[in-house]
Amino acid sequence: MQIKHISAIALQQRLADDEMLFLLDVREPVEFDYAHIQNSVLIPLAQIPARLTELDPEQEIIVICHHGIRSLQAAQYLRQQGFRHVLNLSGGVAAWASDCDLTMPRY
Numbered sequence: 615m616q617i618k619h620i621s622a623i624a625l626q627q628r629l630a631d632d633e634m635l636f637l638l639d640v641r642e643p644v645e646f647d648y649a650h651i652q653n654s655v656l657i658p659l660a661q662i663p664a665r666l667t668e669l670d671p672e673q674e675i676i677v678i679c680h681h682g683i684r685s686l687q688a689a690q691y692l693r694q695q696g697f698r699h700v701l702n703l704s705g706g707v708a709a710w711a712s713d714c715d716l717t718m719p720r721y
Contacts (some may be wrong), residue, residue: 617689620701622709625676636670639678640688641707649719651678651710659684662691674699680721682706 620628628635637654639646646656657665659679669675675697679685682705689702703709711718 615690615693617686617693618701619682619704620676621704622713625703625710626714634673636673636675637678638669638675638688639707640684641679645680645721648721649707649711651707651715654678659688662688666695669697671695671697672699674701676701676703678703678710679706681708 625635637651639650639654639656640659640662641656642658643656646654650656657668669692675689675692677685677689677692677700679688682702685706686702689700692700705713707718708720711720
């Protein structure tokens with residue numbers, strides 16, 4: 615099952631066009647508190663199975679982590695659970711910080 619990816623620049627453009635996207639951040643709370651993309655929702659990777667009902671399988675979901683590895687795992691899991699509109703943010707918040715929001719703290 616191939617997961618589609620979206621670049622930070624492409625995501626920024628889609629958000630600027632007021633597209634209704636669900637930004638799912640799967641990092642840990644301390645990481646999220648340090649830096650996150652505005653309007654993203656935190657559900658740590660380990661909690662995804664228990665909190666699956668909080669997600670809409672018909673909504674487009676952009677999965678986010680630090681560099682794109684955990685988010686890819688989460689995206690694959692969501693696809694296996696029947697979520698059809700899932701994209702992985704390539705490079706994660708690190709790419710967002712370097713390509714879109716130069717004021718975002720990096721770690």
